[in-house]
Amino acid sequence: MLNLTPKEIADRKALTINPCKTCQPVGALYCALGVHKCMPHSHGSQGCVSYHRTFLTRHFKEPAIASTSSFTEGASVFGGGSNLKTGMKNVFDIYNPDIIAVHTTCLSETIGDDVGSYIMDFDMPEGKLAVHTNTPSYVGSHVTGFYNMMSGFIKYLAESTGTKNGKVGIFPGFVNPGDIRELKRLAGLMEMPYIMFPDQSGVMDSPMTGNYEMYPKGGTTIEEITALGDAKHVLALGMFTSTEPANVLDRKCKVPYDVLPLPMGIEGTDELLMKMAQLSGTEIPQALEDERGQLVDVMLDAHFYHHGKKVAIFGDPDTVLGLTALVLEMGMIPKYVVTGTPGEGFEIKAKEMFAKFGMEGCKAKAAADLFDLHQWIKNESVDLLIGSSYGKQIAKAEEIPFVRAGFPVLDRYAHSYFPIVGYKGALRLVELITNALLDHFDRTCADEDVDVVL
Amino acid sequence: MSELKILEERKSFIQYGKNQSDGCGSLQCDSDSLSGAVSQRACVYCGARVVLNPITDAFHIVHGPIGCASYTWDIRGSLSSGSELFRNSFSTDLSEQDVVFGGEKKLGKAIEELVAKETPKVIFVYATCIVGVIGDDVDAVCKEAEAKYGIRVIPVKSPGFSGNKSYGYRMACDAIMTLIRPHTGPKKARSVNILGDFNLAGEMWIIQNYMKEIGIEVVSTITGDASYESLIKAPTASLNLVQCAGSMTYLAKQMESEMNIPFVKVSFFGIEDTSASILRVAEAVGTQENVNRAKALIRREEAKLKGFLESRIPRLTGKRAAIYVGGGFKAISLIRQFNAMGIKTVVVGTQTGKPEDYEIIGTLVDDDAVILDDANPTELELFMREKGADILVGGVKERPLAYKLGVAFCDHNHERKHALAGYEGVINFTNEINSSMNSPVWQYLQVPEFLTEEGEHE
Numbered sequence: 033m034l035n036l037t038p039k040e041i042a043d044r045k046a047l048t049i050n051p052c053k054t055c056q057p058v059g060a061l062y063c064a065l066g067v068h069k070c071m072p073h074s075h076g077s078q079g080c081v082s083y084h085r086t087f088l089t090r091h092f093k094e095p096a097i098a099s100t101s102s103f104t105e106g107a108s109v110f111g112g113g114s115n116l117k118t119g120m121k122n123v124f125d126i127y128n129p130d131i132i133a134v135h136t137t138c139l140s141e142t143i144g145d146d147v148g149s150y151i152m153d154f155d156m157p158e159g160k161l162a163v164h165t166n167t168p169s170y171v172g173s174h175v176t177g178f179y180n181m182m183s184g185f186i187k188y189l190a191e192s193t194g195t196k197n198g199k200v201g202i203f204p205g206f207v208n209p210g211d212i213r214e215l216k217r218l219a220g221l222m223e224m225p226y227i228m229f230p231d232q233s234g235v236m237d238s239p240m241t242g243n244y245e246m247y248p249k250g251g252t253t254i255e256e257i258t259a260l261g262d263a264k265h266v267l268a269l270g271m272f273t274s275t276e277p278a279n280v281l282d283r284k285c286k287v288p289y290d291v292l293p294l295p296m297g298i299e300g301t302d303e304l305l306m307k308m309a310q311l312s313g314t315e316i317p318q319a320l321e322d323e324r325g326q327l328v329d330v331m332l333d334a335h336f337y338h339h340g341k342k343v344a345i346f347g348d349p350d351t352v353l354g355l356t357a358l359v360l361e362m363g364m365i366p367k368y369v370v371t372g373t374p375g376e377g378f379e380i381k382a383k384e385m386f387a388k389f390g391m392e393g394c395k396a397k398a399a400a401d402l403f404d405l406h407q408w409i410k411n412e413s414v415d416l417l418i419g420s421s422y423g424k425q426i427a428k429a430e431e432i433p434f435v436r437a438g439f440p441v442l443d444r445y446a447h448s449y450f451p452i453v454g455y456k457g458a459l460r461l462v463e464l465i466t467n468a469l470l471d472h473f474d475r476t477c478a479d480e481d482v483d484v485v486l
Numbered sequence: 487m488s489e490l491k492i493l494e495e496r497k498s499f500i501q502y503g504k505n506q507s508d509g510c511g512s513l514q515c516d517s518d519s520l521s522g523a524v525s526q527r528a529c530v531y532c533g534a535r536v537v538l539n540p541i542t543d544a545f546h547i548v549h550g551p552i553g554c555a556s557y558t559w560d561i562r563g564s565l566s567s568g569s570e571l572f573r574n575s576f577s578t579d580l581s582e583q584d585v586v587f588g589g590e591k592k593l594g595k596a597i598e599e600l601v602a603k604e605t606p607k608v609i610f611v612y613a614t615c616i617v618g619v620i621g622d623d624v625d626a627v628c629k630e631a632e633a634k635y636g637i638r639v640i641p642v643k644s645p646g647f648s649g650n651k652s653y654g655y656r657m658a659c660d661a662i663m664t665l666i667r668p669h670t671g672p673k674k675a676r677s678v679n680i681l682g683d684f685n686l687a688g689e690m691w692i693i694q695n696y697m698k699e700i701g702i703e704v705v706s707t708i709t710g711d712a713s714y715e716s717l718i719k720a721p722t723a724s725l726n727l728v729q730c731a732g733s734m735t736y737l738a739k740q741m742e743s744e745m746n747i748p749f750v751k752v753s754f755f756g757i758e759d760t761s762a763s764i765l766r767v768a769e770a771v772g773t774q775e776n777v778n779r780a781k782a783l784i785r786r787e788e789a790k791l792k793g794f795l796e797s798r799i800p801r802l803t804g805k806r807a808a809i810y811v812g813g814g815f816k817a818i819s820l821i822r823q824f825n826a827m828g829i830k831t832v833v834v835g836t837q838t839g840k841p842e843d844y845e846i847i848g849t850l851v852d853d854d855a856v857i858l859d860d861a862n863p864t865e866l867e868l869f870m871r872e873k874g875a876d877i878l879v880g881g882v883k884e885r886p887l888a889y890k891l892g893v894a895f896c897d898h899n900h901e902r903k904h905a906l907a908g909y910e911g912v913i914n915f916t917n918e919i920n921s922s923m924n925s926p927v928w929q930y931l932q933v934p935e936f937l938t939e940e941g942e943h944e
């Protein structure tokens with residue numbers, strides 16, 4: 033499969049092959065699902081939202097709701113104002129959310145719809161709210177859409193009353209509910225009052241009850257988003273995902289913030305906990321110290337299998353950098369580090385990390401596609417591939433062990449319930465990585481090398 | 487669930503059985519989704535793409551921002567006996583600059599880069615939502631490329647807003663016509679094309695095997711496991727078999743009027759329809775010999791299945807099914823299959839059903855069954871509860887909804903992993919229905935008393 037990929041690398045400027053990103057609106061939709069009783073609304077053709085919902089459903093194996101303005105030929109000429117207003121009215125009438133979060137699409141952006149003023153003109157039902165953001169699909173990626181939607185919520189809802197509420201805003205980044213639960217657990221152990229925004233836990237991992245709840249229990253509440261304006265501080269996790277909304281909140285409500293990497297691996301988690309300790313004035317509890325010790329213990333036990341192994345990592349920028357940090361700590365070589373999301377900062381950051389661990393000959397590329405990555409691998413192979421399900425074909429073609437992490441994972445179950453952040457998340461990744469390497473060895477080694485003790 | 491409301495405007499899309507309306511004339515269908523609906527419906531591009539995607543050695547370039555290409559990358563479980571090219575994703579990934587200055591140049595360059603690397607025989611260029619709006623002349627770029635490289639470069643005009651999925655099917659059919667139109671040749675006796683099977687889980691191969699056994703030649707498969715070379719022979723067949731009527735009747739009609747190839751509608755889902763279809767083909771293009779062979783095949787396979795079904799039916803009889811699928815014809819086959827299993831169909835919805843489909847459906851189900859066009863989750867939920875459905879047959883978006891409601895599920899869409907066509911398909915389908923409905927996990931849905939009691943004491 034994918035034997036199409038030739039070894040010889042030719043310059044490509046216009047053609048993207050096997051993308052490593054998707055469009056903004058799906059990020060906006062996912063963000064909005066992390067708000068309690070919110071209906072995400074896609075202002076564009078009916079097809080976009082159908083794709084976005086399918087994409088999320090395939091990853092989470094959960095329903096992902098969103099409504100659409102359902103553009104017609106007429107709307108594409110005269111603007112989608114009336115579609116949006118009818119759409120919003122229908123959504124409130126039939127689905128009764130507390131809030132509608134509108135995002136645009138490439139179409140509504142290109143025809144220049146002014147969604148902000150449509151919402152202003154809308155006859156809002158009592159006690160209901162609507163927010164919007166612009167998510168032109170031809171700029172950035174789904175990650176961009178995710179933080180644009182966060183910024184949209186903040187611009188509309190966050191308010192500073194002048195009195196701080198003592199809470200710390202945590203912007204978790206584009207992560208799974210399992211990660212959010214882990215971040216909450218850490219904040220709890222650190223006795224740090226917080227507002228998690230957005231919060232897809234309890235929404236995209238809601239338990240089986242025999243009832244379908246269109247709005248499950250989870251999600252950041254509107255009051256909490258408003259209260260972000262009075263937060264004493266914000267921890268913006270993932271520089272490429274959370275910096276912009278933290279900045280927007282700071283400009284609007286004067287809430288200072290720190291941008292931290294996604295807390296993946298030892299140092300990343302250390303950094304987060306030290307910040308939390310500072311903000312809450314508590315010491316890091318023994319329980320967390322033990323977790324760290326356990327992680328280091330396991331990494332040492334298995335380090336022999338990791339050391340010097342070459343890894344290719346692809347996915348969203350912050351996740352990829354977090355994974356890079358972890359594999360560096362494990363003694364592996366992050367040979368290729370790739371994201372489809374454009375932006376120069378990514379390559380700079382990755383190179384800093386290579387330098388810190390004295391790595392030479394590692395490559396980092398933003399705005400790359402998986403065809404690039406596959407070609408690199410064809411020229412110099414790696415021992416392990418980490419990324420979304422779309423790495424499956426490369427892994428099979430090149431017979432490389434493969435660990436799934438990031439978005440989207442479409443071909444495995446239960447992954448979104450478990451974290452990859454924190455010491456616990458790192459421990460899980462170390463297990464996944466070690467198992468992948470050893471399973472591969474067991475499957476491919478000569479009979480006389482099969483060993484029950486490894 | 488009294489809080490579930492049905493939009494006033496949606497009421498004309500819903501019908502109870504056959505008796506409560508004057509046929510299906512009154513069920514509104516085949517139109518666009520309502521603004522504000524959480525619709526399960528896809529767009530023009532989606533329709534066009536799913537039809538053309540299975541052409542295994544074609545290059546599919548999506549001209550537009552990246553999303554449309556990402557979401558359709560290798561999503562359809564169409565199997566190939568040859569090239570795997572179609573499982574890659576090609577896009578022009580339009581950026582802001584291109585939107586401002588136009589994307590024609592980039593498209594031309596993308597084709598150039600592809601041709602420099604590969605030796606494509608046919609490239610389909612999909613024009614998505616904004617391409618027309620920013621003023622790109624995709625036709626002109628394609629024409630120029632055809633002349634320059636001496637290959638087929640066929641535009642597929644599929645902006646999402648220009649209609650619904652059915653319209654996309656038509657755009658795909660137009661593209662296929664453009665591809666095969668220049669190729670003619672003498673008609674082959676006793677030969678057919680199979681239209682509207684996409685070789686999901688190898689289903690096209692099952693049908694091809696039947697044809698082989700009864701002595702009928704399959705010229706082209708459209709589009710499951712198709713290739714450029716096999717497609718351009720399509721005009722030489724003497725009959726078209728139309729399996730997915732929703733997507734392919736339009737193509738069949740065009741081939742009939744331009745190439746003199748008549749068509750028959752067939753369905754290879756379920757015993758009844760499979761047997762009827764096989765016989766029908768033999769009778770339509772075959773000799774007595776072919777008919778005899780068909781009858782022998784049908785006898786043999788039906789006998790094989792008899793014992794199997796008898797062993798399964800006790801576990802299935804009396805259950806209630808809800809169906810939510812793309813086309814009306816498929817829904818009809820499914821209802822018949824359920825009837826054969828002793829399962830009553832209580833809710834039927836389609837995305838692109840035609841009035842004539844709904845009419846047939848009305849005659850197959852009980853009077854109190856609910857028939858929906860373009861259902862949304864709320865309606866599905868409401869009616870599945872009201873009618874006490876035990877299993878839902880649908881696509882990816884419906885699966886988690888069904889599970890949340892404690893209802894079993896069978897994927898009859900892109901994500902089916904087992905062939906559901908032909909006699910083999912009956913076994914797979916019955917097994918899937920059985921294993922989903924009779925999984926031991928369902929019994930744990932009921933929260934046990936010791937848990938609820940503890941909750942009360944808290």
Ligand code: SF4
Pocket residue numbers: 055056057076079080083137138139169550551552553554555614615646
């Ligand atoms: S690229 Fe544009 S048309 Fe395609 S799914 Fe994204 S927003 Fe919709």
